[in-house]
Amino acid sequence: MNIQPHEYKPIVMRYLNGEATHEEEAMIDAFIKQGEEQAALFNQWMEEWEANIFSTPAPAVDQAWQRLQNAIDHAEDEETSPAHTAATPSDSTPHIGRTVHMQWWHKAVAVAAIIVIIGCAAIWSFSGSTATQTYLCSAPAGSKTQVTLPDGSKVWLNGGSSLAYTNQFNNDNRRVELHGEAYFEVQKHQGKPFTVHTQGYDITVKGTKFNVSAYDNDPISTTTLMEGKVELSDGKQNLSLAPGDAVQLDKATGQLQRYATDGFADGWRSGRLMYPDITLEQFGRVLNRQYNVNVHLANRQCANMRISVMLQNNETIDEVASALTRITGHNITRNGDTLTIQ
Structure with a gap:
């Protein structure tokens, strides 16, 4: 036929x-x-x-x-x-x-x-006669999602992240809420700032490129500026960032620390992950988001072990586990979607 x-x-x-x-x-x-x-x-x-x-x-x-x-x-x-x-x-x-x-x-x-x-779903709520529509965009663990906002700004969400904005989002009210990690390319609108609300602080933008890592279960949130200018405010402190700057928030102490970035904060978008100094427990959370695996630390003494890791060739989780075994000296095994570090 x-x-x-x-x-x-x-x-x-x-x-x-x-x-x-x-x-x-x-x-x-x-x-x-x-x-x-x-x-x-x-x-x-x-x-x-x-x-x-x-x-x-x-x-x-x-x-x-x-x-x-x-x-x-x-x-x-x-x-x-x-x-x-x-x-x-x-x-x-x-x-x-x-x-x-x-x-x-x-x-x-x-x-x-x-x-x-999965990326975007609409949620309706009502206040009196006014309907507010909230758009929730998310990237499940092991995936990445790109979102284009109504003003033309683009957002890339890393695994285990979500971004919310309402139907009131417009040139006069450009506000989003982030849980997790995202890379932003914000369209510039004269006199119309763009605000990213995270757990710990707000980021005010005029038009720029920057990366935010603000997962709810991470002890530290980090904002890294690539181009333009952003301002951070936690209600007590206000910091202005220039390109190449990064700011970390220690959620336990509330301390904000500025430092020079290595330029690879958004490497996760292309599969390049560089961590020159990270604990094994923190890296376990990275693996969960990138590969959708559960990392179990059978030996809690190794949780604070600091390692240096670079992933840049879309390695499989088995290849990462093999490399970690050599780096740490710990026995690492995988059973389905569970990675056990002993």
Whole structure:
């Protein structure tokens, strides 16, 4: 049967909604592989599906996500299991292994789902006759999400992070609330500051690029400025940052400390993580966010051990565990999504 290109659209929509049959999934796969024109059509239809999801009420979004998640899980089960080629690093830097991944369009759909559905959901609350709509954008552990705000500002969320803003967000009220880590590229609007509220302090921006790490369960929050100018205020102190500056907040003492940055604060966006001085317990939290693993310290005496780590080649969690074993001298094992340090 000869199917015209436009006849694939309803099949693609059924797939994106998690409703396609095995035969239809195979048809989509074959269609995309026909060439650039077909792949472009698939991308166009996926963008239309995303736009429709953004206008969908929150309960329906949750249902759509569940259907799509079921479809993705099924697709992963049918893919070839990941196979790794052993590689023995010659130094403390993890080496790259090789992995057989899902077909690229399955992966693209999964990413789209994270960005659109897990990434942003609408929550309604009412005060009198006025409806306030809060948009909550999040990146689950092991993933990253990019969000474009109504004023054109762009935000990249690291794993385990969330960003909230309301339907009152506009050029006169550019305020967001961050839990976790994010990199911001803020559009400049003359006389219209942009404010990031975190647990501990507010960051006021005129138009700039900066990184904020403010996870609720971390003892320290850090703001690093790449371009422009920002001002930090915790209600008691006000600090102005210049490019290359970073400020740490010790949540236990309330102390703010300024220091010169190494320029790699936003390396997590591209998979480059550099920690010249970090405790093993703190690094465990990094691994949880980057790889969605639970790190268990069976030996609490090693929690405060300080190490220097650099990840820059999209290393697998097994490669990271192997390197940590050599660096720390502790036995590190993995069972599913749990990493145990003994």
